[in-house]
Amino acid sequence: MLQLYIMLYNYIAIVVLVVFAILVPLEYLMFSALIRAKSRPNAVKQKPYESAEESTDGVHDIESEYFSFFVLFLPFEFIIVLLLLWAPLAKIMALSDNVLMLGLPILAMLFSAIIYKIIIKK
Numbered sequence: 348m349l350q351l352y353i354m355l356y357n358y359i360a361i362v363v364l365v366v367f368a369i370l371v372p373l374e375y376l377m378f379s380a381l382i383r384a385k386s387r388p389n390a391v392k393q394k395p396y397e398s399a400e401e402s403t404d405g406v407h408d409i410e411s412e413y414f415s416f417f418v419l420f421l422p423f424e425f426i427i428v429l430l431l432l433w434a435p436l437a438k439i440m441a442l443s444d445n446v447l448m449l450g451l452p453i454l455a456m457l458f459s460a461i462i463y464k465i466i467i468k469k
Contacts, residue, residue, distance in 0.1 A: 415463075415466045418462050418466065419459050419462060419463055419466075420459075422454075422455040422458045422459055422462075423452075423455050423459070425455075426451045426452055426454075426455045429448070429451060430448065430451065430452075433448045
């Protein structure tokens with residue numbers, strides 16, 4: 348009987364945390380809806396916002412604008428995953444393998460520099 352109470356206590360703790368995780372964001376959303384300034388949309392507010400520039404009628408293609416940054420950081424993402432997988436095995440692996448793994452960030456920087464030069468030439 349005691350084990351049943353202990354098991355139920357664990358489930359009750361999980362339920363309380365789930366309810367808390369749902370209610371806190373809902374409270375923030377409700378509170379912000381109560382205190383926000385109520386205003387009607389007008390032509391100026393409906394225009395796309397461009398920092399420190401005059402608004403244009405067209406919408407810019409965000410994907411092509413930020414694609415170069417994505418391509419520059421993509422090698423680092425792969426290298427970080429490899430280094431995270433390598434870290435627990437570093438003591439087991441041979442010294443030459445460890446040196447190669449530590450050379451991966453340098454390779455990623457070189458690869459990013461080459462990609463950056465290719466993108467700039469376009």
